Amino acid sequence: MPNDLAFSKFHALGNDYLVIDPTRTAFDLEARLVQALCDRHRGIGSDGLLLGPLPVPGDPQAFGLRIFNPDGSESEKSGNGLRIFARYLLEAGHVHGAGCRIHTTSGTAEVQYLAPDGSLVQVDMGLPAFRAGDIPFTGLAAHLEVLQVPLFLPTGPVTITALSVGNPHCVLFPGSVSAAEAQRLGPRIERHPDFPNRVNVQLVEVVDRRHIRIEIWERGAGYTLASGSSSCAAAAACRRLGLVEDRLRVLMPGGAIDIAFTDQGRILMTGPVQAVYQGRLHGGWTP
Ligand SMILES: N[C@H](CCC[C@H](N)C(=O)O)C(=O)O
Numbered sequence: 001m002p003n004d005l006a007f008s009k010f011h012a013l014g015n016d017y018l019v020i021d022p023t024r025t026a027f028d029l030e031a032r033l034v035q036a037l038c039d040r041h042r043g044i045g046s047d048g049l050l051l052g053p054l055p056v057p058g059d060p061q062a063f064g065l066r067i068f069n070p071d072g073s074e075s076e077k078s079g080n081g082l083r084i085f086a087r088y089l090l091e092a093g094h095v096h097g098a099g100c101r102i103h104t105t106s107g108t109a110e111v112q113y114l115a116p117d118g119s120l121v122q123v124d125m126g127l128p129a130f131r132a133g134d135i136p137f138t139g140l141a142a143h144l145e146v147l148q149v150p151l152f153l154p155t156g157p158v159t160i161t162a163l164s165v166g167n168p169h170c171v172l173f174p175g176s177v178s179a180a181e182a183q184r185l186g187p188r189i190e191r192h193p194d195f196p197n198r199v200n201v202q203l204v205e206v207v208d209r210r211h212i213r214i215e216i217w218e219r220g221a222g223y224t225l226a227s228g229s230s231s232c233a234a235a236a237a238c239r240r241l242g243l244v245e246d247r248l249r250v251l252m253p254g255g256a257i258d259i260a261f262t263d264q265g266r267i268l269m270t271g272p273v274q275a276v277y278q279g280r281l282h283g284g285w286t287p
Pocket residue numbers: 015048069074075076077078079080081167168200218219220221226227228229230
């Protein structure tokens with residue numbers, strides 16, 4: 001049981017995470033426990049939980065990370081989660097130097113510390129994949145790209161572009177964006193049957209060729225103030241549709257993330273990380 005469980009709390013632009021380090025504290029992973037720890041009323045409260053560092057078979061220099069949503073589900077990737085975990089690794093003394101490699105179920109990400117204290121971090125988020133089979137999206141043949149296709153909701157059709165940046169995303173361009181609209185459409189799209197693994201949802205407003213504004217509904221977390229992988233997905237969708245330059249700023253309610261595409265089309269994500277506190281669960285707490 002989680003008695004005396006030690007944890008660290010961080011946020012990235014208002015997207016907050018707990019870090020639990022299994023090399024420092026015993027943790028019996030269970031979906032119900034993740035839900036209870038992330039509960040803002042009865043637990044610690046967060047938009048997700050990061051478990052690591054874990055050993056990476058065949059790559060002793062890399063740091064393994066598992067990422068959980070507040071509903072207890074596991075995600076393949078998280079942009080803010082990767083930056084937060086990178087800062088944790090530095091603060092905890094697991095990493096010494098200018099960068100590290102973090103391994104999640106979606107693969108290995110190269111991380112660079114742009115500030116020596118880990119407060120500004122860049123992550124190579126890899127190549128976006130727009131093919132239906134990569135997301136997965138079952139509304140098109142697996143080899144076709146999901147670029148501005150209709151998705152039918154009970155309230156009527158919407159036009160979507162969907163992609164994977166390691167985790168699945170669905171991007172809409174409603175003209176202007178609002179939290180209310182993200183909260184209205186988000187849950188319907190997240191659980192649409194054409195997304196068998198569910199999906200993260202972004203509403204995007206193109207401000208100009210170097211700035212986009214997004215509102216986010218996250219799979220397994222709901223409405224959040226910021227999301228790193230969502231920033232990458234929205235930027236990659238805009239680039240693919242010819243709407244932006246190769247360097248742009250993604251504006252979210254919690255703040256901004258900078259995105260740059262390499263010549264090969266890889267997504268470099270840069271953003272801040274704030275350490276909040278370290279704590280221990282009360283010995284008598286029960287999930
Ligand atoms: N809810 C996401 C994971 C967290 C993503 C987000 N917080 C980020 O910064 O990328 C998913 O299930 O794919």
